[in-house]
Amino acid sequence: MATGAAQRFRPVVVSGPSGAGKSTLLKRLFAEYPDTFDLSVSHTTRAPRPGEENGREYYFTTKEDFLDLVSKNAFIEHAQFGGNYYGTTVQAVKDVAQKGKICVLDIEMEGVKQVKRTDLDARFLFLAPPSIGELEKRLRGRATETEESLTKRLAQAKNELEYAAQPGSHDKTVVNDDVEKAYKELRDWIVDGGNFGARQ
Numbered sequence: 001m002a003t004g005a006a007q008r009f010r011p012v013v014v015s016g017p018s019g020a021g022k023s024t025l026l027k028r029l030f031a032e033y034p035d036t037f038d039l040s041v042s043h044t045t046r047a048p049r050p051g052e053e054n055g056r057e058y059y060f061t062t063k064e065d066f067l068d069l070v071s072k073n074a075f076i077e078h079a080q081f082g083g084n085y086y087g088t089t090v091q092a093v094k095d096v097a098q099k100g101k102i103c104v105l106d107i108e109m110e111g112v113k114q115v116k117r118t119d120l121d122a123r124f125l126f127l128a129p130p131s132i133g134e135l136e137k138r139l140r141g142r143a144t145e146t147e148e149s150l151t152k153r154l155a156q157a158k159n160e161l162e163y164a165a166q167p168g169s170h171d172k173t174v175v176n177d178d179v180e181k182a183y184k185e186l187r188d189w190i191v192d193g194g195n196f197g198a199r200q
């Protein structure tokens with residue numbers, strides 16, 4: 001992937017355990033830089049809803065075509081929800097750079113490992129909670145979890161923190177203790193003095 005756009009608009013992967021604050025900080029980043037970043041368009045086998053356009057909300061695809069893409073290793077990650085398949089292809093991430101924007105991927109550890117197996121030349125930022133105890137407090141405060149899903153998320157958070165502690169797993173770690181401080185640190189690393197991590 002040696003095109004100019006790919007070198008200039010390198011994808012940014014923001015990962016971290018559920019509840020670390022990825023959505024909170026990325027929402028602020030998109031608001032402060034409205035035309036700079038974009039999310040990739042996912043594939044789905046679910047039917048389009050009224051007003052949805054192929055290639056805008058999703059790439060709407062048949063189950064057969066979706067599974068064909070899976071067999072060709074086209075996906076960074078894919079999953080099944082409510083009987084439908086959803087996934088992010090490597091190509092969809094490249095398309096964002098071709099449009100002159102920086103693709104932001106908000107993903108968890110397995111997705112990070114997958115992105116590393118591609119030629120996307122992404123930059124990796126890990127958003128860490130101040131502690132597991134504080135993470136639990138925030139997830140409880142968000143009131144989106146059952147006791148069971150909370151236990152699962154906290155166990156998974158421990159795996160993510162272990163992976164993040166390995167040298168070379170990420171290019172940058174931001175601890176989300178104070179939200180203002182964490183936001184500035186995340187923003188300044190991503191913006192990189194206006195260079196956005198571009199090669200050359």
Ligand SMILES: Nc1ncnc2c1ncn2[C@@H]1O[C@H](COP(=O)(O)OP(=O)(O)OP(=O)(O)O)[C@@H](O)[C@H]1O
Pocket residue numbers: 016017018019020021022023024025138139141142176177178179180182
């Ligand atoms: N620095 C902070 N201090 C206190 N609370 C915070 C901070 N950052 C985020 N929160 C709160 O913690 C909760 C989890 O944050 P958020 O939903 O952004 O996490 P997330 O990493 O996107 O999680 P998921 O991966 O499950 O979507 C939210 O209720 C949010 O308001």
